[in-house]
Amino acid sequence: MRTAHTVDTVRRAEAELMARLPEGTLMQRAAAGLTAACAELLRSGSGSGGGRVYGSRVVVLAGSGDNGGDALYAGARLARRGAGVTAVLLAADRAHPGGLAALRAAGGRVADDPFDALDTADLVLDGITGIGGHGGLRPDAVPIARAARGSRAVVVAVDLPSGIEADSGEVPGEALRADLTVVFGTEKPGLLAGPAREYAGTVRLVDIGLGGILPSVPALEALQHLDVAQLLPEPGAASDKYRRGVVGIVAGSARYPGAAVLAVAGALRGGAGAVRYVGHATDAVIARFPEALVHAGPPGKAGRVQSWIVGPGLGDDLDAVAEVLAAPVPVLVDADGLRRLAAEPALLRDRAAPTLLTPHAGEAAALLDTTREEVEAAQLAAVRELATRYGATTLLKGATTLVADPDPRTPVRSNTMGTPWLATAGSGDVLAGLAGSLLAGGLSARDAGSAAAYLHGLAARRAAADGVPVTSYEVADALGRAWRDVRETGGS
Numbered sequence: 001m002r003t004a005h006t007v008d009t010v011r012r013a014e015a016e017l018m019a020r021l022p023e024g025t026l027m028q029r030a031a032a033g034l035t036a037a038c039a040e041l042l043r044s045g046s047g048s049g050g051g052r053v054y055g056s057r058v059v060v061l062a063g064s065g066d067n068g069g070d071a072l073y074a075g076a077r078l079a080r081r082g083a084g085v086t087a088v089l090l091a092a093d094r095a096h097p098g099g100l101a102a103l104r105a106a107g108g109r110v111a112d113d114p115f116d117a118l119d120t121a122d123l124v125l126d127g128i129t130g131i132g133g134h135g136g137l138r139p140d141a142v143p144i145a146r147a148a149r150g151s152r153a154v155v156v157a158v159d160l161p162s163g164i165e166a167d168s169g170e171v172p173g174e175a176l177r178a179d180l181t182v183v184f185g186t187e188k189p190g191l192l193a194g195p196a197r198e199y200a201g202t203v204r205l206v207d208i209g210l211g212g213i214l215p216s217v218p219a220l221e222a223l224q225h226l227d228v229a230q231l232l233p234e235p236g237a238a239s240d241k242y243r244r245g246v247v248g249i250v251a252g253s254a255r256y257p258g259a260a261v262l263a264v265a266g267a268l269r270g271g272a273g274a275v276r277y278v279g280h281a282t283d284a285v286i287a288r289f290p291e292a293l294v295h296a297g298p299p300g301k302a303g304r305v306q307s308w309i310v311g312p313g314l315g316d317d318l319d320a321v322a323e324v325l326a327a328p329v330p331v332l333v334d335a336d337g338l339r340r341l342a343a344e345p346a347l348l349r350d351r352a353a354p355t356l357l358t359p360h361a362g363e364a365a366a367l368l369d370t371t372r373e374e375v376e377a378a379q380l381a382a383v384r385e386l387a388t389r390y391g392a393t394t395l396l397k398g399a400t401t402l403v404a405d406p407d408p409r410t411p412v413r414s415n416t417m418g419t420p421w422l423a424t425a426g427s428g429d430v431l432a433g434l435a436g437s438l439l440a441g442g443l444s445a446r447d448a449g450s451a452a453a454y455l456h457g458l459a460a461r462r463a464a465a466d467g468v469p470v471t472s473y474e475v476a477d478a479l480g481r482a483w484r485d486v487r488e489t490g491g492s
């Protein structure tokens with residue numbers, strides 16, 4: 001599991017640890033980890049260097065805080081290993097004194113012209129701001145950040161990409177996009193929530209000894225293969241198709257029969273014992289999936305299910321939404337079902353069984369009575385607000401998918417396994433089917449949503465592995481491979 005803690009929590013844990021250690025220890029641990037990561041990058045030939053630390057050209061962008069200190073100390077270590085290191089001081093009179101002295105002592109120097117230095121750099125260390133940064137890059141840092149990004153150098157963010165908000169994941173102005181972020185002690189929420197997450201590149205955690213001090217419940221977390229493997233249901237000797245769970249799907253319409261087919265395709269790969277389709281697309285569903293049970297009447301007459309999915313491609317025939325929400329089983333509401341809910345939130349009022357809402361940013365905006373742009377700019381705040389306001393577990397789709405429970409103390413789950421190839425019509429229908437199927441298998445709404453988002457992203461990566469566009473149907477088809485991947489690596 002990847003975990004992220006808030007800035008306050010990190011500062012408290014660091015203070016406690018620092019009180020027990022000689023001064024400067026933590027910063028040296030951070031700088032040592034950072035140096036190792038940079039050396040590895042340089043040796044791998046990333047950037048434009050010759051695959052060595054010795055002789056490579058490193059530029060340190062140092063702000064006025066401890067983030068700059070980390071970067072300067074790492075610069076000093078790289079200089080001692082033979083790199084040519086130049087510091088660009090964003091606030092020359094307030095640069096970290098110890099870090100700057102160490103850099104000079106190691107043979108590093110301060111740049112006369114930042115743009116000249118960046119022009120020939122192999123690697124840029126971004127130490128402008130870390131957890132203390134607010135309000136985006138200041139105007140004087142903007143041209144330097146742009147020149148760094150525009151250069152041939154590989155950009156390594158120190159703790160966080162400068163310009164992002166550590167706790168909210170918001171990016172209020174410009175920020176410096178990194179190829180690699182070397183984060184200290186624990187991840188910060190902004191590394192797991194969009195839009196900030198998209199600035200981080202690959203994230204590498206350096207242990208500075210906070211492990212036993214940080215609270216065990218993080219603010220955010222992200223499943224990895226092993227976690228997903230442990231969540232996935234597995235039939236045993238006593239299983240039959242009903243005990244494995246039956247998932248009911250109310251989706252599709254004469255106008256959008258494909259949504260029904262895709263939701264069923266996702267559900268068939270989610271481990272439920274049977275998939276019961278209800279709606280106007282029975283012919284299309286049965287033509288593709290003879291194993292589906294189909295019913296053309298209202299959901300209440302379709303037979304028992306352990307979970308419902310309602311909404312994909314329903315169009316304007318939305319009476320079934322209220323009917324399904326009245327059922328005492330877990331319900332996943334997607335697409336047109338969410339439109340119905342935005343118009344009548346009271347439909348959720350009397351529900352005791354779990355509810356999982358799966359909006360994309362546009363649907364989330366309608367549910368929150370705001371704009372898509374506002375949701376996209378503050379995804380973490382939006383998913384939390386949806387979950388508390390509607391009293392329902394909410395999965396907010398996007399490049400980063402977030403899943404929040406109504407109880408604000410429960411860590412928000414982040415899924416970064418997606419790929420932009422998933423931005424294709426119908427992929428959300430596959431996700432809904434998969435997550436609903438996992439609900440029928442007995443997973444909580446939060447586990448079902450986050451495990452589904454993970455498998456869905458992994459399947460899309462597999463299907464698009466050779467760089468060709470994938471269709472939503474192919475994503476569904478690759479779910480079996482994704483399932484196998486997590487089982488094999490995660491062991492079960």
Ligand SMILES: NC(=O)C1=CN([C@@H]2O[C@H](COP(=O)(O)OP(=O)(O)OC[C@H]3O[C@@H](n4cnc5c(N)ncnc54)[C@H](O)[C@@H]3O)[C@@H](O)[C@H]2O)[C@@H](O)CC1
Pocket residue numbers: 011014015018026027030063064065066067068070128129130131132133134135136137138141158159160163184208
């Ligand atoms: N606290 C600790 O024990 C440790 C902290 N470490 C490092 O220290 C960092 C935190 O250091 P600080 O608390 O000094 O904070 P930062 O270095 O993140 O930034 C604070 C400084 O940046 C300025 N600033 C804020 N927003 C800005 C903006 N938008 N543009 C330009 N300047 C801006 C502030 O005026 C302040 O001087 C961490 O991110 C991490 O890199 C590590 O050395 C590990 C140990």
Ligand SMILES: Nc1ncnc2c1ncn2[C@@H]1O[C@H](COP(=O)(O)OP(=O)(O)O)[C@@H](O)[C@H]1O
Pocket residue numbers: 360397398399400401418419420421422423424425426427428429430431456
């Ligand atoms: N840029 C992106 N990177 C990763 N995943 C994405 C991106 N854009 C969209 N997705 C994913 O693709 C799916 C799209 O779902 P949705 O918006 O409901 O589409 P549709 O309604 O066509 O089915 C979601 O799982 C979402 O998280």
Ligand SMILES: [K+]
Pocket residue numbers: 067126127128129130157158159160161162
């Ligand atoms: K930084």
